[in-house]
Amino acid sequence: MPIVTFPKDKRCRNFAWVYETTARRSFYVQIFLRSRLRIMQTSVRTSFSKILRGKAIVNQALVFKEKKFRSLSIRTYQGGTSANYEFAKFLNSRLQFKKRCISSRQPQSVQRVHLDDGSQILSAELLLEKENVMVKMVNQGKYLPGSNTDVENQQFPFVWLRDNCQCPKCFHSEAFSRTMQMLDFDINCRPASLKVSEDKTSITFFWQDGHESTFKADWLSERAFTPRARALRLIDYRGNRVLWDARDFKRINEDESAQSWRFSYSDIMSKDSSLLAWLEYLETMGVALVVGSNPSNGQLRRLAHRASFVRRTHYGELFSVRAKDEPSNLAYTSEKLQLHTDLPYYEYKPGVNMLQCLVQWKGPGGENHLVDSFAVAELMRHEHPNEYNILSTTLVDWADIGQEPEGVDDDSGVHEGKRERRAFHSIYRAPVICEDREGYIVRVNVSQPQRDSHFCVKLSQVSTWYAAFNLFAQLLHSPRYCVTYKLKPGEILTFDNLRVCHGRGAYGSSEGISESLERHVKGAYMDWDEIRSRIRTLRKSVSLENESKVS
Incomplete structure (x- = not known):
């Protein structure tokens, strides 16, 4: 990293x-x-x-x-x-x-860099006027980023130290939870003295109320309030994002090495290290291809359960993307699908989309279109800041109305025509480009069919928004960013639904193929919250497994 x-x-x-x-x-x-x-x-x-x-x-x-x-x-x-x-x-x-x-x-x-392993405390001093403690930390010979020394001065507020006491009375070690009652917490309590252990790996605070708190040097250094520690924490929180365009995608698609975007289905299902590699690559690049699955029902669900859980929507848990007689979505036709993100009308939009190819159309068409919308958004941020500001601040109404057959998926073998149909009407308001409080792009919403005719903005904002959105759409579809890939039976395309826009080329004859199963893709969603939780636990287990092999 x-x-x-x-x-x-x-x-x-x-x-x-x-x-x-x-x-x-x-x-x-x-x-x-x-x-x-x-x-x-x-x-x-x-x-x-x-x-x-x-x-x-x-x-x-x-x-x-x-x-x-x-x-x-x-x-x-x-x-x-x-x-x-x-x-x-x-x-x-x-x-x-x-x-x-x-x-x-x-x-x-x-490689995940843990710079705080083996920290030692050189000295510590109570700064009563600032209500902080100054700790001089050495990092066992490892240089700290941005400096030529392995020594760093770290300050910790008294109130934070007391609030995060790790003793059994204040913290439940098995539940990893703070147990001290907030109403019983004296935020003005100060330490009367402190003591650094003889091996310099921990420090103990003796509070004025008689309580004692001991902290390990590694634990403190990892939670320091320095720019370095905060930056490393944000990387662990947000992940390691790498943006790409058409030229980069061509390179990774042609790469046959271990660093390719392709991951073996059997390896993922049998090896934690392969599962971790797939999920980390998906988090970093926003798109990854799983190959070698059996193009039959059941394997997509097993893959989702291996990583986290299937996210259910009003389309069910698993859904079939193929031409239908009475489609509730344009995806269920053989027509061209414009670039879009799925379900922008959900406040908690599914984070990962998985599309397993069961049967592929053998003629021209039916290929998937992919774009890293975050890369396009960053381009607009630099070269078209006014349009970027409009798209990142103007709320847009997204909606989906229709009916879908009851049932969690079509693995049950019950024909859709025999199921009851449930009506749905989903609405959500959000900008096209969504940022967090620090200006970091966290989500893109694009869907021409699901953009509602209601547009709750001032009259003067309408024309300028359309001009900005048209520019964004032109960039998304430009050869510089838009790429195509035609799935083969057994391949599972996995991508970040908050980041990667996807579409599909038209296929079939001009008369349509409403009853044809010559292109059949099974889909499912997962949530990033569960996936990132899985990544963190896998990093620990895989690391321990590697250490045991070495020893």
């Missing part, structure tokens, strides 16, 4: 990621410029030889900007090789750099 680093000037809120590509021939620098609640992002690609004149550089390169953001520094992890460049020249060099609003493919080796 790339390391997010900050300069020593704590007022600097900018940071950058570095991704190394195959054979260390080139790398991408993904740069984030923070201003208030906005994050401006761009990426550039260059070669190591051009930047460092042939000097070697390791995977975890450190990048940070000096004060006032005038220059960019690139250093190796050990702090050996370094080079400084003016920021503007780095981005706009005529010879080496081509500015792009996307990032590289996933790094060749994605």
Whole structure:
């Protein structure tokens, strides 16, 4: 995983990621410029030889900007090789750099970096005026990002320390839950003294009310209030996102190595390490292909249950995408499907879409269209900021009205015509581009059929919104970003429904094939909350398994 680093000037809120590509021939620098609640992002690609004149550089390169953001520094992890460049020249060099609003493919080796393992406390001091404790922490010889030393000063508020006491009276270790009652909590309580253990791996606070709290150095360092610790926490929370365009997709689709976007169904079902690899790749790239499943009913559900749970919607738990006589959705026709995200009319929209190909149309058409909408949105943020602002702030009405046969799926063998039909009418209001409070894109809503005719905005906003949305749609469908892939029977296309827009080419004759089963795709949804929970638990179990093999 790339390391997010900050300069020593704590007022600097900018940071950058570095991704190394195959054979260390080139790398991408993904740069984030923070201003208030906005994050401006761009990426550039260059070669190591051009930047460092042939000097070697390791995977975890450190990048940070000096004060006032005038220059960019690139250093190796050990702090050996370094080079400084003016920021503007780095981005706009005529010879080496081509500015792009996307990032590289996933790094060749994605390793989770735990910089706080083996922390030791050099000293600790009570700062009574600030109501903090200052702890000087050393990290057992591992350099901290953005510095040439392994020593870091960390401050912890008294109230936070008392609130997070780990003793049996205040914390239930098996339930991982705080048990202290908030109404009994004295937020003004202060420690009378402190003591660092002889091995310097823990610290004990003696409170004025007679209570004692002991904290391990690793535990404190991981939860420090420093920019470094906060940045690492956000990476663990949000995941390692890598944006892509058509050129990147072509490369990963042609890649036959272990770093390909293809994952074996049998390996996923039998090996936790393969399951983790698939889910991490899906989280990073937003799209992954599972190959080798049996094109029959049942396997898609088993795959979903292996990762988390099937998310039920008003279309059921599993749904069949094929041409029908009385379709409740345009997907159930043989017509072309525009690029869209599924179910934008759900407040809690399913996070992952899985489409298993059972039968594929043998003639031309029926291919899947895919776009990384986050990459397109970041392009608009830079090159069309006014339109981006309109799409990220204007609420749009999304709706779906219809009837769907009762039943969780069609695995039961009961024909749809014999089931009762349940009516539905779903509505949700949200912008096309949804950000969190820090300006980080978390969701994109696109669906021409499900965009309601109700548009609850001021009259003056209508025309400007349509102009902005038209630009976004043109970019989504442009060859620069839109790619196609025709599924083969047994393949399962999995993608981030909050991020990746998908569509389908028309197929069949002009008269239609309403009764034909010559293209049959089974679909299911999962939620990111459950998947990310699974990823975290798998990382622990797979890590322990690897350690046991080594020992």
